[in-house]
Amino acid sequence: MINSYIKGVAHYVPEQVLTNDDLSKMMDTSDEWIKTRTGIHQRHTTGDTNLGPADLAVKASEILFDRYSIDRDSIDFVVFATSTPDYFVPGSGSIFQNKLGLKNVGVLDIRQGCSGFTYAITVADNFIKSGTHKNILVVGAEVQTTQLDFDDAGRGTAVLFGDGAAVCLVSATEKNKGVLSSHLHSDGRYIQELGTEYPSSKYKDIITGDDVKNRKHHIHMNGREVFKHAVRRFPEVITEGLEHNDLTMDDVSLVIPHQANYRITQAVQKSLNVPDHKIFSNIHKYGNTTAASIGIALSESLEQGLINDEDIVVLASFGAGFYWGSVIIKW
CATH class of the missing domain: 3.40.47.10 (Thiolase/Chalcone synthase)
Structure with missing residues (x-):
């Protein structure tokens, strides 16, 4: 029986940090107000770099490949989850495939918002168990801060969201795990x-x-x-x-x-x-x-x-x- 397991996981966030104190200078809020209501102290942002979710996902993938000694040519499918794609059409998947230098493998874009990662792993799991693929790269990547209103009117969402990417390699195994x-x-x-x-x-x-x-x-x-x-x-x-x-x-x-x-x-x-x-x-x-x-x-x-x-x-x-x-x- 074929099972699917997570062979490795890695993540990347942009270098620029936006603290609660930074936000307090843009809108009527404070570090204490944000921490009390959300638990958030800071978030990372792409700022003015013009990096999209595909770019962040590439950086996370390079960390994954290096950390787990993964050959990118072994990847035979990609599931890319984001609610903030680089383009209105198409999704970020093919942009990611090209920038990461993958073979012409199939890519599936999904847009399930905050549930994107659980849905993406589920898709990968079922592809693996069907026997059609052996190594599927699952991606969850977002650039949210570019669509936030950093003022009093937008405070309800501006304090919440940040940018980042995570990738995991879902692979086939005959072991009782996954x-x-x-x-x-x-x-x-x-x-x-x-x-x-x-x-x-x-x-x-x-x-x-x-x-x-x-x-x-x-x-x-x-x-x-x-x-x-x-x-x-x-x-x-x-x-x-x-x-x-x-x-x-x-x-x-x-x-x-x-x-x-x-x-x-x-x-x-x-x-x-x-x-x-x-x-x-x-x-x-x-x-x-x-x-x-x-x-x-x-x-x-x-x-x-x-x-x-x-x-x-x-x-x-x-x-x-x-x-x-x-x-x-x-x-």
């Missing part, structure tokens, strides 16, 4: 609560000057509504994954949730009675990096020696769409 199951969900009734509507093919000219003036091409979020659903869906989908595999939280070594807001993580932790040492958070350093956040957290977990062979690791996500999901892994 992805045990994935559990994916959506509910489009709440599409207006979080997202970026313009540019949109629904409207003539895709976007107008008035749309830009009214900032409709920038991300918007109903924070209260997102919080309410997140603290419900995270525990549901984590429990669903554990029950599917006849596991309990006692069997789990580490839960890595999407890094949306530290208050959400705390609520999920409390709901599931997860001990502090079993849940990972790094939102204080990076903010919400959307499709990259779980991958960055997974990469840092490995760097810190928090995951060992045969550990049960739970990845869980919730975000725009609404999309949410969990992936249960035996390391």
